[in-house]
Amino acid sequence: MTEEGASGATGMRTDRCGELRLGDAGRLVAICGWVARRREHGEHLAFLDVRDHTGVVQCVVHSGVEVRNEFVVRVTGTVRARPEGTANAELATGEVEVGDCEVEVLNPAEPPPFPVTDRVDADEGLRLRHRSVDLRRDRMQRNLRIRGAVNRALRAAMDRQGFTEVETPMLWVPTPEGSREFVVPARLKPGSFYALPQSPQIAKQLLMVGGVDRYFQIARCLRDEDLRADRQFEFMQLDIEASFVTQDDVLGFVSAAVLDAAEAATGTRPEEIPRLTWTDAMERFGTDKPDLRFALELVELTPVFAGTGFNAFKAPCVKGILVPGGAAEHGRGRLDALTDRAKQLGAKGLVWLKVGDGGTVDSPVAKFLSDEERAATVAALGASPGDLALLVADERPRVLSVLGTLRNDLGRPPVSEGPYRYVWITEFPLFEGTDDAGNPVAAHHAFTMPHPDDLDLLATDPLSVRSQSYDLVLNGWELGSGSIRIHQADVQAKVFDTLGIDAEEAEARFGFLLGAFRYGAPPHGGFAVGIDRLVAILAGEDNIREVIAFPKTQSGADPLTEAPGPVPDRLLGELGIRVLPPRA
Ligand code: ASP
Secondary structure, rough: OOOOOOOOOOOOOOOEEEEEEHHHOOOOEEEEEEEEEEEOOOOEEEEEEEEOOEEEEEEEEEEOOOOOOEEEEOOOOOEEEOOOOOOOOOOOOOOEEEEEEEEEEOOOOOOOOOOOOOOOOOHHHHHHHHEEEEEEHHHHHHHHHHHHEEEEEEHHHHHHHOEEEEEOOEEEOOOOOOOOOEEEEEEOOOOOOOOOOOOOHHHHHHHOOOOEEEEEEEEEHHHOOOOOEEOOEEEEEEEEEHHHHHHHHEEEEEEEEHEEEEEEEHHHOOOOOOOOHHHHHHHHHHHHHHHHOOOOOOOHHHHHHOOOHHHHHOOOOEEEEEEEOOOHOOOOOHHHHHHHHHHOOOOOOOOOEEEEHHHHHOOOOOOOOHHHHHHHHHHOOOOOOOOOEEEEEOHHHHHHHHHHHHHHHHHOOOOOOOOOEEEEEEEEEEEEEEEOOOOOOOOOOOEEOOOOHHOOHHHHHHHHHHEEEEEEEEEEEEEEEEEEEEEOHHHHHHHHHHHOHHHHHHHHHHHHHHHHHOOOOOOOOEEEEEEEHHHHOOOOOOOOOOOOOOOOOOOOEOOOOOOOOOOOOHHHHHHHOOOOOOOO
């Protein structure tokens, strides 16, 4: 992934270590880097593997040369073919070596805290504490370069589509994503705080009112949430917003950018991204983040049991998943474990059926089911002899979430494993559930435009209102979200009203946005793509920490800088802050 036209030659070096090939034989070269390995070869000779960000090359030196691993060196010598039979097929430079070398030590080094090689799995805490050493490894170099290539492709795609890059403030106010904020004390106004932006959401909407038309930013976002494999306190988004657009336009802009980025990172352009409505995603996969790399879809069985005499199936919803050929490999122990898991997920139980020859059914509940029910279940699932079916009956949302999780448990490969399956999820509900006060909670955020056909339902049945919001999902990870925004004051007032936000609170929280809207807000919409997640998957990593130069650990600490730490009392005084003893 070398940038075209960048030869690597500088005043200090003519070439990069990992790029020397047979075609360079006979050239006098100078390379710079770190000693990756030293092997003595007889009395007078030694082999040094010298590493830079492009890879390693073998250099033949006098064994008297005093260098150890990780010394920084400049080596001059002549490229030549390795002697017959000594080529190393695993190395890009494996057919050549640099001979007759002069070695200049640019800087000695202490022995590294762990070997600098991809083959050694060092403890992550140690790796992060010595991140500068860790970053020298091929894997990290490669990941950072993929990240650079993705950013470059995203920028180019937005530029091509007429978007202008605009920076927005880091010292800001609470934004509407609804996570906990990081706050920064204001020295000039003791007792007051800025919030670090959870996203540039409000700023980008103000830019639309400001006539920017098409905005993008590779933006840093900060959310004080528990950290996970796909979550850090600070993360990067390709943030976009555009005026006078429909949902299809936004999906088109984002698809172009993401497909370009994928192609830049992997060399292969994915197919056009398919779409699923939220309802279909939930019904077929039990989640709004469906992993489409495997089947095991949820099958509707409610009508089959409409008049059942089996009490456990007298429920508003019955669905099942079919594990093809799963009967034999699921003995009693595994079935009990699956049942426990279903209960742990909130199901009252899990019914399993093994399909035998001629459509017979082996199940602890078989005797409670009529012949018609057994036959209709087998038919609806499309089951063949040797298959296993897992059924859950309950309220619909519970059935979906339990079976959706079991589906992932049974079939989901590690997130980064190919193939890459992107999918747009559209028509999310506007609200998800209710808060303690019984008010609906915004599923995306309070500025999301309701579906035009559902406006009347806002007053009568808010939880069934669909929105013009959409997510992008890759291999079961949410890559990003966006929506068409509300730009009319009356619709916004109705949504605030449904959310239980009165005019006073709306003014206090979002007054400056609503105020700006009064001076002419264009219809607009946007999206934000999580760059860390996208890069991790494209780089074949299951944890975003592997594609971030300086990440925090799971507990939010930075082993490198030891942040967070106390600040001197003098500084606290200036900020007007007194620290209370930790709560017991
Ligand atoms: N600000 C939203 C988020 O970070 C994305 C958007 O609606 O554009 O999730």
